[in-house]
Amino acid sequence: MSASGRVLAELRRSRRPLRLMGASGQLGYGIPAPGFARGLAWKPDLIGCDMGSIDIGPAYLGKGEMATSPGATKRDLRRVLRAARELDVPLVIGSAGSAGAAPHLDGTLAMLREIAREDSLHFRMASIRADIHRTMLLEALRGGRVMDFDDMPPLTEEDIREAAHIVGQMGTGVFRRALEADVDVVIAGRACDTGIFAALPTLLGFPTGLSVHLAKIVECGSLCCVPGGRDPIMAELDDEGFVLESTNPERRATPTSVAAHALYEQSDPFTVVEPDGTLDLSLAKYEALDERRTRVSGALWRDTDSPTIKLEGARFIGERAVLLAGAADPRFIAQSKEILPKLSDLVRDLVCEDREQDYTLRWRVYGLDGVRMAVPAGEAPPGEVFVMGECIAPTRERASEVMRTCKQYLLHFGYQGRLSTAGNLAFPFTPPEVSLGPAYRFNVYHLLKVDDPDAMFPMDIETL
Numbered sequence: 347m348s349a350s351g352r353v354l355a356e357l358r359r360s361r362r363p364l365r366l367m368g369a370s371g372q373l374g375y376g377i378p379a380p381g382f383a384r385g386l387a388w389k390p391d392l393i394g395c396d397m398g399s400i401d402i403g404p405a406y407l408g409k410g411e412m413a414t415s416p417g418a419t420k421r422d423l424r425r426v427l428r429a430a431r432e433l434d435v436p437l438v439i440g441s442a443g444s445a446g447a448a449p450h451l452d453g454t455l456a457m458l459r460e461i462a463r464e465d466s467l468h469f470r471m472a473s474i475r476a477d478i479h480r481t482m483l484l485e486a487l488r489g490g491r492v493m494d495f496d497d498m499p500p501l502t503e504e505d506i507r508e509a510a511h512i513v514g515q516m517g518t519g520v521f522r523r524a525l526e527a528d529v530d531v532v533i534a535g536r537a538c539d540t541g542i543f544a545a546l547p548t549l550l551g552f553p554t555g556l557s558v559h560l561a562k563i564v565e566c567g568s569l570c571c572v573p574g575g576r577d578p579i580m581a582e583l584d585d586e587g588f589v590l591e592s593t594n595p596e597r598r599a600t601p602t603s604v605a606a607h608a609l610y611e612q613s614d615p616f617t618v619v620e621p622d623g624t625l626d627l628s629l630a631k632y633e634a635l636d637e638r639r640t641r642v643s644g645a646l647w648r649d650t651d652s653p654t655i656k657l658e659g660a661r662f663i664g665e666r667a668v669l670l671a672g673a674a675d676p677r678f679i680a681q682s683k684e685i686l687p688k689l690s691d692l693v694r695d696l697v698c699e700d701r702e703q704d705y706t707l708r709w710r711v712y713g714l715d716g717v718r719m720a721v722p723a724g725e726a727p728p729g730e731v732f733v734m735g736e737c738i739a740p741t742r743e744r745a746s747e748v749m750r751t752c753k754q755y756l757l758h759f760g761y762q763g764r765l766s767t768a769g770n771l772a773f774p775f776t777p778p779e780v781s782l783g784p785a786y787r788f789n790v791y792h793l794l795k796v797d798d799p800d801a802m803f804p805m806d807i808e809t810l
Contacts, residue, residue: 348470350436350546351528353391357550363584364547365390367593368564371576373397373422373439374414381568381577381593386429388580393430394542395422396565397454398441400658400788408510408660408786410449419443420457424465427458427531431467436525438532438542445658446476446536447511454533462810469530474520474805476513476535478657480506483794491795493654498791505789509659512790516655517621518558519800521545527807535803536658538620539565547583558625559645560588562618563607570607571597587643589635599640601632621656621799623649653799659790664705666785667745669735669752672772677763679731682711685761686733693751705739705748733771738785749779 347355357364367390370377374397402413412419430437443450455473462469483506486492492501506512513536521541524532526549534541543561548554560581563570568577570590577594590599608615608627618625626646633641673679686709694703710716713731735752739745757771764770796802 348528349430349434349530350525350532353435353546354525354549357391363582364550364552366543366546366560366564366581366583367393368395368543368567368579368581369393369426370395370397370422370578371566371569372399372414373426374412374419374444375422375576376418377422377425378575378577378594382425382429385578385580385593386433389433390435390580392436392438392543392546393426393433394438394440394565395426396440396539396542398444398446398450398536402444404660404786404788405784406450407445407447407513407658408662409784410447410511411444412450412453413444416457419454420461423454423457424461427461427467428465431469431530436530436532436546438521438525438545440521440534440537440539440542442533442535445511445513446534447513448475448477448535449511451475451533451535458531458533459810468810470528470807470809471531471533472524472527472529472805472807474516474524474532474534474537474803476516476537476803478512478514478794478802480512483512483657486794492657493793493795495793496791501790501792505659505661508661509790510662510786512657512659514655514657514794514802515621516803517541517799518544518548519622520803520805522549523800524805525549527805529807540618540620543581552583552585553647554623555625555645555647556583556588556643558618558620558647559627559630559642562625563590563604563642566607566610568592568594568597568599569610570604571599572603573597574603587641589639589641591639595638598638601634601640604640604642605630605632622653623647652795653797654793654795655799655802657790657792657794658788660786661789663785663787664738664740665742665745666782667737667739667742667749667779668782669733669749669756669779670774671733671753671756671778672730672774673733673770674730674772675765675770676727677765678761678770679714679727681761682714682731682733685759686711689752689756689759692755693748696755697748697751705737705744707748707752708736710734710736742781742783746779746781753779
């Protein structure tokens, strides 16, 4: 019997609280070893890890690359895999390889197979793909089953054809199916982070509301603590609530810090929408058991009668090059809003001449409005600023041409009150123009109406 079968059988025979470890909020950036060892000493029934997010932007989904370094990713995978096998408990990983498309899942599976060979580990593994077939999606679009949200424009057939990869976020039901297949390891493509941890408790009959609320918190590790951090976190669940405790003794899970985590990635702290229902936190209670532990109760669950799958896709928009510079001349800083548009016009005339402009050029002045949309009225001017120009063009050579021209003419640009013909900019290194390679944007970020959200995601099982 594999790990999931053993744990399910044990807890069905003898009902007891369920212990879950959230080992990493994004696998591949390192797992603090002391906290991980403390968590293992508490004998969790499942080790779970989220591995991806859209926080990293569209480039990794578009390029089919991991956001984490190969060495660090393999090290983290080895740590959690060896621990799960030693304890004989399921290891569940969602959003494999950062973005969860086929190249990311395949890369993660390849690493796990290497680790199994190198460390002589034997286990049964379920892998679940999140890729959405374009033909099916085109038919759904034509049938009116695709909805836009979050101010995204309506999806078009061109969007579907042009996206490099398109994935759907699988929910809890897919993870339940994998655990019921009697496996040791579950590796899923793009997934709702709650599915990683809510599947096992709901299979065992624990209340869905409590299970999903627990999952929404522990998928981020000790981020819900004071001070927040990336250490693993432990959760112990019973039929009335769950207790949270960081594996790092310096981090405290307090009622306030845990309750505040409901705002993480949420515009509404009382409502969390999942593919197959809605988590209602309006009656949730947070009670301190001591200085480091909080007990949570009261979450409710409402099944949906119209399930949806969130779609994510990214398309190539050009090659990106940037120019990096700094300025400490108060005259340049005060006039930068006039200088940079004039420079853009000058560069356009130089590099385009007899052809249409085929690139986009943007400027950010950090210290003024590089982060904020506008400078607050009456704010004193900064003593120095960081200037970044960004060009996206059809080719790497074209983007480089625009940025190199910008560099030269910005360095010598004439403005009112300028004291010298050069030296008005400081470059942090040479060359100050840098090619960043292919640029992508999210062009698919929509909801797909489905009859059965679990049927969208095929599962394979292999024995290593």
